[in-house]
Amino acid sequence: MEIFALLGQGFDVALTPTNLMLAVAGCIIGTIVGALPGLGPSNGVALLIPLAFSLGLDATESLVLMTSVYYGAMYGGRISSILLNVPGDEPALMTTLDGYPMAKQGRAGDALVLSGVASFVGAMLATIGLMLLAPLLAGIAYLFGPAEYFALYLLAFSTLGGLASKSQAKAVLASCIGLGIAVIGLDNFSGMPRMTGGSLHLMDGVDFLVAIVGLFAVTEVFVYIESHGKNSSIGVAVSKITIPVRDIVRSIGTMLRSTVVGFIAGVLPGAGASLGSFLAYSMEKAVSRDKDTFGTGNPRGVAAPEAGNNAAAGGALVPMLTLGVPGSGTTAVLLALLMTLNITPGPLLFEERPEVVWGLIAALIIANFVLLILNVPMVKLFVKILSVPPWVLLPGVTMVSFVGIYSLSGSSFDLVLMIAFGALGYFLRKLDIPTVPIILGILLGNHMEDSLRRAMIVGDGEWQYLFSSPISIGLWTAAIVGFVAPLFLRRFIRTPEKHAD
Amino acid sequence: MELKKWVAGVVLTFGMGGAYAAECIAPANPGGGWDFTCRSIGKIMFDIGAVDQPIQVTNMAGGGGGLAYTHVVSERGTDGDLIVAASSATATRLAQNAYGGMTADQVRFLGAIGADPGVLVVAKDAPYQNLGDLLDAVKADPTSVTFAGGSAAGGFDHLKVLMALGRAGFDDIRKVKYIGVDGGADAITQTIGGFTQAMTGDISEVVGFLKAGDVRVLAVLTDERLPGEFGNIPTAKEQGIDVVAVNWRGLYVPKDVSEGDYKMWSNALAQVAASDEWAAAMEANGLAPFTKVGDDFQGYVDQVIGEIQTLSRELGVIQ
Numbered sequence: 001m002e003i004f005a006l007l008g009q010g011f012d013v014a015l016t017p018t019n020l021m022l023a024v025a026g027c028i029i030g031t032i033v034g035a036l037p038g039l040g041p042s043n044g045v046a047l048l049i050p051l052a053f054s055l056g057l058d059a060t061e062s063l064v065l066m067t068s069v070y071y072g073a074m075y076g077g078r079i080s081s082i083l084l085n086v087p088g089d090e091p092a093l094m095t096t097l098d099g100y101p102m103a104k105q106g107r108a109g110d111a112l113v114l115s116g117v118a119s120f121v122g123a124m125l126a127t128i129g130l131m132l133l134a135p136l137l138a139g140i141a142y143l144f145g146p147a148e149y150f151a152l153y154l155l156a157f158s159t160l161g162g163l164a165s166k167s168q169a170k171a172v173l174a175s176c177i178g179l180g181i182a183v184i185g186l187d188n189f190s191g192m193p194r195m196t197g198g199s200l201h202l203m204d205g206v207d208f209l210v211a212i213v214g215l216f217a218v219t220e221v222f223v224y225i226e227s228h229g230k231n232s233s234i235g236v237a238v239s240k241i242t243i244p245v246r247d248i249v250r251s252i253g254t255m256l257r258s259t260v261v262g263f264i265a266g267v268l269p270g271a272g273a274s275l276g277s278f279l280a281y282s283m284e285k286a287v288s289r290d291k292d293t294f295g296t297g298n299p300r301g302v303a304a305p306e307a308g309n310n311a312a313a314g315g316a317l318v319p320m321l322t323l324g325v326p327g328s329g330t331t332a333v334l335l336a337l338l339m340t341l342n343i344t345p346g347p348l349l350f351e352e353r354p355e356v357v358w359g360l361i362a363a364l365i366i367a368n369f370v371l372l373i374l375n376v377p378m379v380k381l382f383v384k385i386l387s388v389p390p391w392v393l394l395p396g397v398t399m400v401s402f403v404g405i406y407s408l409s410g411s412s413f414d415l416v417l418m419i420a421f422g423a424l425g426y427f428l429r430k431l432d433i434p435t436v437p438i439i440l441g442i443l444l445g446n447h448m449e450d451s452l453r454r455a456m457i458v459g460d461g462e463w464q465y466l467f468s469s470p471i472s473i474g475l476w477t478a479a480i481v482g483f484v485a486p487l488f489l490r491r492f493i494r495t496p497e498k499h500a501d
Numbered sequence: 502m503e504l505k506k507w508v509a510g511v512v513l514t515f516g517m518g519g520a521y522a523a524e525c526i527a528p529a530n531p532g533g534g535w536d537f538t539c540r541s542i543g544k545i546m547f548d549i550g551a552v553d554q555p556i557q558v559t560n561m562a563g564g565g566g567g568l569a570y571t572h573v574v575s576e577r578g579t580d581g582d583l584i585v586a587a588s589s590a591t592a593t594r595l596a597q598n599a600y601g602g603m604t605a606d607q608v609r610f611l612g613a614i615g616a617d618p619g620v621l622v623v624a625k626d627a628p629y630q631n632l633g634d635l636l637d638a639v640k641a642d643p644t645s646v647t648f649a650g651g652s653a654a655g656g657f658d659h660l661k662v663l664m665a666l667g668r669a670g671f672d673d674i675r676k677v678k679y680i681g682v683d684g685g686a687d688a689i690t691q692t693i694g695g696f697t698q699a700m701t702g703d704i705s706e707v708v709g710f711l712k713a714g715d716v717r718v719l720a721v722l723t724d725e726r727l728p729g730e731f732g733n734i735p736t737a738k739e740q741g742i743d744v745v746a747v748n749w750r751g752l753y754v755p756k757d758v759s760e761g762d763y764k765m766w767s768n769a770l771a772q773v774a775a776s777d778e779w780a781a782a783m784e785a786n787g788l789a790p791f792t793k794v795g796d797d798f799q800g801y802v803d804q805v806i807g808e809i810q811t812l813s814r815e816l817g818v819i820q
Contacts, residue, residue: 142693352686
């Protein structure tokens with residue numbers, strides 16, 4: 001079995017003392033980041049990138065750290081959902097629906113343990129899925145020419161607006177803002193500067209890390225200032241942690257179903273963990289015999305979204321690693337990390353850097369066990385952290401953002417730019433316009449443009465060349481369906497009403 | 502990120518500046534070709550006693566080398582203790598006015614002591630058996646062949662193709678189809694996948710695919726065949742196409758250094774070129790011998806820049 005040999009190699013890489021330490025550290029940091037309202041997996045990973053570089057970590061080590069943080073945040077998000085009725089991150093939104101009612105019934109401990117186990121099942125099975133599926137997808141390298149790549153990028157943009165956001169139009173607008181920003185800098189085909197206003201700082205384009213930190217972290221600070229830290233201490237106390245064996249056994253079917261749904265949602269480029277947890281919850285509610293109790297503290301309503309969003313987190317790594325197309329906001333940040341490490345995710349990654357890929361997969365498996373331990377027996381530790389007052393959290397986030405960006409570029413121009421992105425993010429949030437498509441636009445815009453222009457050269461300027469292979473036609477179809485379908489589907493699967501407090 | 506390492510480099514510079522006599526600026530981040538040039542040449546110069554104190558390496562990334570170039574021209578014009586890493590990319594960008602109005606005569610080129618030879622490559626099942634076949638196909642129908650390379654349009658990989666076609670008597674260079682992709686590996690993948698018909702790049706970029714038997718190298722663009730395992734690849738020259746296009750690794754110094762300093766550095770560089778240490782470093786990094794030092798090298802650079810300017814003007818990359 002070649003796959004076990006490769007996995008064995010992966011464990012050789014991952015089981016070095018340094019990597020183990022990084023995995024444990026990443027899991028702890030990730031759980032904290034996930035648990036703190038406002039700081040989600042994408043901010044956590046984005047904020048830690050500078051740290052990885054200043055520690056001088058190599059590619060595998062950085063990946064181990066970042067993916068542990070990523071998985072950790074997926075676990076941690078549920079803690080504040082259950083205890084505070086405030087999702088620790090976006091994918092944990094659905095967990096509030098039944099988790100908080102459970103906690104109010106005095107079963108906070110049960111909810112935390114059950115959701116921890118569900119997270120483990122989802123993440124573990126998704127990692128196995130990643131292991132089995134990714135190599136299959138990796139062989140398609142030679143089938144992708146410029147036209148196919150263009151269609152693939154288009155797919156990423158068109159599905160992004162999908163079910164995860166409320167409005168297609170707003171997602172399109174955000175994508176266009178991102179693509180517009182991507183145009184800034186040198187034109188790859190003529191070497192001419194575009195939209196730089198003559199500024200040398202803009203010659204190399206806008207660094208996506210500046211945009212990410214600005215749009216996510218700095219915006220969060222602005223929003224926090226505005227709310228004066230409201231919603232921050234309305235918690236429910238946890239008394240004793242016991243293992244609710246009956247609930248876990250009764251939820252096994254739920255976890256397995258939700259894992260499948262979540263994984264598929266994760267693999268689809270642009271869908272991601274929020275979609276995974278949302279679909280898992282909706283499906284579980286639909287197939288369940290006791291529909292009425294969903295939203296009032298049904299344990300399966302806690303297990304489903306947690307298994308779903310953790311499975312989606314694993315699934316999202318499949319297109320990121322094999323195609324270089326991120327399946328979620330966090331994988332977009334991970335993609336940025338890989339690119340700065342000089343690793344080009346894509347069809348060749350599995351052949352060129354097997355030690356990176358298999359080391360990563362082994363690290364994910366290790367991280368999962370570490371996280372199970374952290375999030376079930378030791379969950380009380382993280383409950384304490386939620387009592388961090390905003391006046392500590394807020395300056396902390398600001399400081400980390402500024403130091404992080406300055407250490408990357410050493411340029412005050414980027415700091416100003418970052419604040420500008422923070423302000424932009426604040427106004428966009430007021431207008432309910434998602435910011436992830438902007439990041440995706442900045443990240444992929446140049447590649448998308450390059451593929452289109454290459455396709456036009458190879459195809460002698462004939463537009464039909466874009467549809468000249470079954471793969472590109474398939475991708476175009478998926479892109480169009482992915483964009484149009486939610487317009488109709490949204491009517492049928494509505495977000496369940498938020499539990500009235 | 503790369504820039505962070507630059508910061509680290511600057512910090513090191515200020516922290517350790519006092520201990521060094523001379524400085525080598527690598528106009529890019531640690532890890533790339535220019536960084537390699539500075540670090541290995543600097544180290545060997547000291548190890549073999551060509552200079553009496555270690556040479557300090559400063560990374561100054563930005564503008565594809567333009568930031569360092571501007572810095573040297575405007576602030577270090579007479580600094581005899583400064584050498585700067587350069588390569589064919591430096592010459593190409595100077596020729597195409599990509600350094601914001603700076604020109605090649607504002608520094609003195611010291612020498613090159615190694616090169617990554619240019620190659621033209623096709624997939625193993627391609628109908629083209631030699632360079633002549635490929636160039637004839639382009640001459641007969643320019644739309645029938647698309648070249649892929651790791652540099653942007655108008656970059657050195659693109660120009661190699663145009664130079665070869667020019668020697669073969671095809672001058673309608675705007676008709677030649679070229680796509681610049683993200684590095685040599687991508688260019689090879691596109692070619693093996695059949696989306697493009699030929700790949701233009703450096704031999705170091707194709708070694709893996711060549712050993713795997715996926716590609717056929719039609720020509721290596723050097724004066725003579727490569728030593729060692731790639732000795733069976735014919736040169737373009739022996740196929741009647743007189744093109745020498747290599748990605749050389751070398752140095753320049755500020756324009757107004759004293760003649761004595763220029764001689765001192767030329768000598769030191771020549772000693773490095775002749776050393777066993779350099780031979781080992783070249784082998785480890787896939788470089789072939791390519792030694793031109795002093796005025797000989799300045800002449801070579803001027804000639805290459807002239808040719809690139811002519812081609813770039815025809816391409817419309819520069820006015």
